[in-house]
Amino acid sequence: MPDGFAGGNMGQDYEIDQMISAKAIAARIEALAREIELRFAGTDKLVVVGLLRGSFVFIADLVRELDLPVEVDFLEASSYGDAMESSREVRILKDLRGEIGGRDVLVVEDIVDTGFTLHHVLGLLGSRAPKRLETIALLDKPSRREVDIKATWTGFEIPDAFVVGYGIDYGQRNRNLPFIGQVRLTQ
Numbered sequence: 271m272p273d274g275f276a277g278g279n280m281g282q283d284y285e286i287d288q289m290i291s292a293k294a295i296a297a298r299i300e301a302l303a304r305e306i307e308l309r310f311a312g313t314d315k316l317v318v319v320g321l322l323r324g325s326f327v328f329i330a331d332l333v334r335e336l337d338l339p340v341e342v343d344f345l346e347a348s349s350y351g352d353a354m355e356s357s358r359e360v361r362i363l364k365d366l367r368g369e370i371g372g373r374d375v376l377v378v379e380d381i382v383d384t385g386f387t388l389h390h391v392l393g394l395l396g397s398r399a400p401k402r403l404e405t406i407a408l409l410d411k412p413s414r415r416e417v418d419i420k421a422t423w424t425g426f427e428i429p430d431a432f433v434v435g436y437g438i439d440y441g442q443r444n445r446n447l448p449f450i451g452q453v454r455l456t457q
């Protein structure tokens with residue numbers, strides 16, 4: 271498994287330093303899955319909603335750990351675009367395919383940063399009257415928060431760094447790295 275990466279993208283040269291190993295991610299997901307199973311014990315159906323595109327690897331690993339009857343749906347909200355800064359203006363680019371009224375719902379997010387995305391998505395989905403609405407974020411950057419919101423479950427708290435890998439991109443690249451790494455711009 272590579273533990274580093276060097277390349278050029280977005281007109282920048284950069285290197286990626288490993289921050290969270292694939293092994294650590296897998297172990298954390300196992301533990302989180304047990305907590306989610308307890309919270310939703312007895313559900314007839316859990317709708318697991320992945321926020322595209324950054325959560326696609328996380329949701330794939332998470333649902334395979336869950337011993338619950340699950341359905342999978344996706345929602346796409348605009349966020350960073352291809353930049354490294356949040357736009358603070360959230361738009362829904364792709365809505366759910368299914369109804370969630372009266373359903374148990376788990377929203378799966380890659381990173382909670384300023385909090386605008388999760389706040390907006392929870393407002394939208396909450397207005398559809400789910401039976402229960404919980405959230406899980408693989409990563410949380412509490413020092414960056416501008417909206418007072420926290421996921422029900424968090425994989426890892428990380429410092430204010432720009433990260434990639436495990437589904438998360440920099441200019442659409444590096445989603446396929448098996449670990450979470452920190453982008454370090456070089457010349």
Ligand code: 5GP
Pocket residue numbers: 324349350356379380381382383384385386387388431432433434438439440
């Ligand atoms: P928020 O609305 O909380 O500021 O931002 C949430 C979204 O911004 C995340 O779901 C993620 O898509 C993106 N984001 C936040 N931090 C990072 C980061 O370090 N790297 C990348 N690639 N995207 C990030």
Ligand code: MG
Pocket residue numbers: 321322323324325349379380381387
């Ligand atoms: Mg995201």
Ligand code: MG
Pocket residue numbers: 324350351352439
């Ligand atoms: Mg992105």
